Amino acid sequence: NYHLLETISRYDYPKIKGKTGLRDETTKKSKFCSKRDVLGEFKMILSKIKSKYIFISYSSESVVSKDKMIEILKENWSEVRCYEQNYQRFKSNKNSNEKQSKNVVEYLFCGKNENY
Numbered sequence: 001n002y003h004l005l006e007t008i009s010r011y012d013y014p015k016i017k018g019k020t021g022l023r024d025e026t027t028k029k030s031k032f033c034s035k036r037d038v039l040g041e042f043k044m045i046l047s048k049i050k051s052k053y054i055f056i057s058y059s060s061e062s063v064v065s066k067d068k069m070i071e072i073l074k075e076n077w078s079e080v081r082c083y084e085q086n087y088q089r090f091k092s093n094k095n096s097n098e099k100q101s102k103n104v105v106e107y108l109f110c111g112k113n114e115n116y
Contacts, residue, residue: 007023032063035063038063039064039072042064042072043075046073047076051116052112052116053111053112054111055108055110056069056073056107056108057108058106058109059104059105059106060105060106061104066082066105069107069109070082070109073109074111076111077112077113078114079111079112080109082107082109082110083107083108083110084106084107085108086103086104087104087106088102088103089102089103
């Protein structure tokens with residue numbers, strides 16, 4: 001969910017729902033949440049960034065795989081590296097019967113562009 005970025009970019013005061021305060025977006029879904037659209041969106045955004053360095057934090061539970069993200073970053077940056085940190089998955093509903101011990105990996109992707 002990219003609800004915080006969506007709210008910042010729109011600079012509005014949306015109605016929110018749930019324990020985490022999600023935007024009530026029943027009719028609009030971010031292209032970053034769509035398996036069909038996410039690669040094109042990332043490629044478009046990354047191709048427009050004019051910077052010597054890039055850092056992206058991304059989760060193993062996200063739509064794009066670690067390997068695919070590295071591949072996309074290498075289109076515009078050299079020396080692409082990925083650092084990993086394991087975390088216990090956050091559960092907002094402690095009454096859930098689901099296993100509480102599932103881990104998630106947070107990736108920190110770093111790249112350098114020699115042209116800047």
